[in-house]
Amino acid sequence: MPIFQRKRFRPASYQNTIAASYRRHLARHPFLLFGLPFITTMVAGSFFLTPATALRYERHDRKMRQLSEEEKMGIKKDGGRKVADAGEEYYRLAAKDLDDWENKRVERFKGEPDGVL
Structure with a gap:
């Protein structure tokens, strides 16, 4: 099996190009x-x-x-539905009285086991 040469073949005209000069100086x-x-x-x-x-x-x-100016004017989006805001929902739920609640069991469908032994 022949052994390939280590040096790449470059035509004689390559020696005078800017690329060849750059390669020599880069080394x-x-x-x-x-x-x-x-x-x-x-x-x-x-x-x-930075400016971009x-x-x-x-x-x-x-x-x-x-958008905040439109909200101040009372404009609703999506065909009249109000857009949900996480901060607004948080304060609405925080205002509820969470101490008075009752544990209610969810009604099961007919034939579904209710989990009571």
Whole structure:
């Protein structure tokens, strides 16, 4: 079985290209030619994406403010049904008197065992 060469075949014209020059210099100075541009790109990207992220949150805040104004006016959604709010439900249940309650057994269907021995 023949043994393959370790070096890749590259045409003679490849030696004069920018890619070949970059590969030669990259082997000598990896941080300068790969690490530094990578870190620079990450830092610059964070600075450029900060305004876009702020815009996203501002739009979300504006939308939520608009919904609260509609709720103040008494507009209901989904064809007249009231939209459930977790905070509102919590306070509604907290206002109920939970000390006065009675344990009632659920009625069973005919033929269903009631679990009483």
